[in-house]
Amino acid sequence: MLALEHLSKTYADGTRALSDINLTVHEGEIVSLIGGSGCGKTTLLRLIAGLDRASAGRIRLDDEVLTGPHPAVGIVFQEPRLLPWLSVSDNIAFGLDGVGAAEKKARVSHALSKVGLIEHADRWPRDLSGGQQQRVSIARAFVTNPKVLLLDEPFSALDAFTRASLHEHLLGLWEETRPTVVLVTHDVQEAVTLADRAIVMQPKPGRILDELPLTLSRPRDRTGLPFETSVRRILTALDHSLKAPQLQPQRERDRQAAALWW
Amino acid sequence: MTGQATSNAWSSHEGAAALAAPALTEKRRAFDWRILLGFFLPIAVALLWEGAVALGLAxxxxxxxxxxxxxxxWGLAQTGELWTHTWMTLWRVLVGFVIGAVAGIVLGALSGSSKTTRQLxxxxxQALRAIPSIAWVPLFxxxxxxxxxxxxxxxxxxxxFPVYxxxxxxxxxxDRKLVEVGHVFRLSRVQLARRILLPAVLPEAVIALRSGLGLGFMFVVAAEFMGASEGLGYLLVDGQQMGKPDQILAAIIAxxxxxxxxxxxxxxxxxxxVRWQDTVRERL
Structure with missing residues (x-):
């Protein structure tokens, strides 16, 4: 279980990226963080990954408080971030340091076949298309068998067809070990396709506005009515998140009203 | 499920296309005779001059x-002089290059990897770099x-200096983004340096070493001007003092x-x- 408790992040320049985030993600659950740009989604993932430090609050994984990068937490970035000097299979094996050679090989080739790139094992990243590179990056994160997998808009740079095929690859890998997944996205369809729960966030400062359970059975039919309904519900919540004035605290509204008085 | 089937179709299609690609690029290109065009100008000038001297015009x-x-x-090669001088020059460049490059790599790495050492x-x-290197000659x-x-x-x-x-x-x-990959996999400082920083700087390091080597050859001439009895630079000075322009030009060619x-x-x-580099070079 991944628990975020009163998590806040204020950058050195005073920008409040996140304020008082409380969220519990159950084991094996796929949670999607959704919201407009600048609402701290990526910041939140970087905090969980241990790449940035929270200004306040803490992150717990089961009984452990996370203070930095943790072996049980994997991340797939927005860009593939493959190491250009390593072959595809060496890139996937990058995080498998303490693992014996034979097992390493077996795990890498299993991950490669799962993402459908087994015939590209010995090529350089530069020879792959953007979608293939992102598949390698997903395999690199999965191969260490993380308990928690963080996905930071990993499909946002890809076209709709590639994205759909990557959703399949991702769910295929997820089925095997069922890690907890936190998926950041701004694509409502993607959230409904993959997640068990959608967390709608609101900007300035980043905080959680609403939670919507997505209980559709898998595999999900993207053309069915329940899918459409869920998409609409999230869109409505997003609309609310952008109509900030109504939802701002009373005091803030009073202050603005005072400023507009004359 | 249809999604799975189509995704498989895509991946195999992509695979086929990607496998076909290198066959095309590695196909041997026909020899481009225009490369020889570059020889035309120098050879033409040489022949013209040769003709002018032979006809008594110059x-x-x-x-x-x-x-x-x-x-x-040919004469210098026959007497063995050419090889003595060449070897001497080469030896000086090599020793100087190794010392300068090792110092440049070590100090460059120190200065690049930590802010404190950089500020120190x-x-x-940089102040020493502003001094023209030849100015050191009397002191050395x-x-x-x-x-x-x-x-x-x-x-x-x-x-x-160029290496540093x-x-x-x-x-x-x-790239900070690649360093972060190392952080995510909890690499120690040493591992980070070996597995990410070192390979990432190699292409630029090679360029730095090449410009260092070029400067090495430049400075060997200056060094051999300051009183040497062997070396290609000595041949230059000797040619000047003895009025042998042909020897000077021979040394320059060497x-x-x-x-x-x-x-x-x-x-x-x-x-x-640096084979992995994604550069335009191979596609031109």
């Missing part, structure tokens, strides 16, 4: 015709004598060949290290 005393230069080179080292080194001769040590020191100074700047700059410009060969060897030797 004296060719200060600007010897190509045949005389070749004859001089960089201002001093006083300190190290007129023999090999002062020459090698001068060459090492010349090689040091190149390495420090390369480390500073390593320098050109030597520099080009050394650079090519450096490039060939480091090529396996």
């Amino acid at each position: 004296q060719g005393r200060l600007v010897p015709p190509p045949s005389r230069i070749i004859a001089t080179l 080292l960089d201002p001093t080194l 001769i006083l300190w190290l004598g007129i023999f090999e040590a002062s020459k090698v020191a001068l060459i090492a100074v010349g090689v040091f 700047l190149g390495i420090a700059g390369a480390i500073l410009s390593v 320098f050109a060949l030597l520099g080009k060969i050394a650079d090519s060897l450096l490039v060939a030797g480091t090529k396996p290290l």
Whole structure:
């Protein structure tokens, strides 16, 4: 279980990226963080990954408080971030340091076949298309068998067809070990396709506005009515998140009203 | 499920296309005869001059015709003088290059990898860099004598700065995003340096070493001007003092060949290290 408790992040320049985030993600659950740009989604993932430090609050994984990068937490970035000097299979094996050679090989080739790139094992990243590179990056994160997998808009740079095929690859890998997944996205369809729960966030400062359970059975039919309904519900919540004035605290509204008085 | 089927179809299609690609690029291209066009101008000028001297239109005393230069080179090679001088020059460049490059790599790495050491080292080194290296010559001769040590020191100074700047700059410009990948996999500082920083700086390091080597050849001439009895630079000075322009030109040609060969060897030797680079070079 991944628990975020009163998590806040204020950058050195005073920008409040996140304020008082409380969220519990159950084991094996796929949670999607959704919201407009600048609402701290990526910041939140970087905090969980241990790449940035929270200004306040803490992150717990089961009984452990996370203070930095943790072996049980994997991340797939927005860009593939493959190491250009390593072959595809060496890139996937990058995080498998303490693992014996034979097992390493077996795990890498299993991950490669799962993402459908087994015939590209010995090529350089530069020879792959953007979608293939992102598949390698997903395999690199999965191969260490993380308990928690963080996905930071990993499909946002890809076209709709590639994205759909990557959703399949991702769910295929997820089925095997069922890690907890936190998926950041701004694509409502993607959230409904993959997640068990959608967390709608609101900007300035980043905080959680609403939670919507997505209980559709898998595999999900993207053309069915329940899918459409869920998409609409999230869109409505997003609309609310952008109509900030109504939802701002009373005091803030009073202050603005005072400023507009004359 | 249809999604799974189509995704498989995509991946195999992509695979087929990607596998077909190298066959096309690796197809041997026909030899481009236009490459020889570059030889036209120098050969034409050489032949014209040769003809002018042969017909008595020019004296060719200060600007010897190509045949005389070749004859001089041949003569020097026959007596073995050419090899003694070449070997001497090469040895000086090599020792100076190794000393300067090692110092440049070590200090460049120190200055690039930590802000504290950079603030400690960089201002001093930048101030020293502002001094024209030849200005050190009198001091080096006083300190190290007129023999090999002062020459090698001068060459090492010349090689040091481009290597230092190149390495420090390369480390500073390593992509933060790749370093973060190392952080995510909890690499120690040493592992991070070995597995991410080192490979990432290699392409720029090679360029820094190449410009260092080029400067090494530049400074060996200066070093051999300051009182040498052997070396291609000595041949230049000797040619000037004895009024033998053909010997000067022969030494210049030897320098050109030597520099080009050394650079090519450096490039060939480091090529396996930077094979992965995604550069435009291979596609042109």
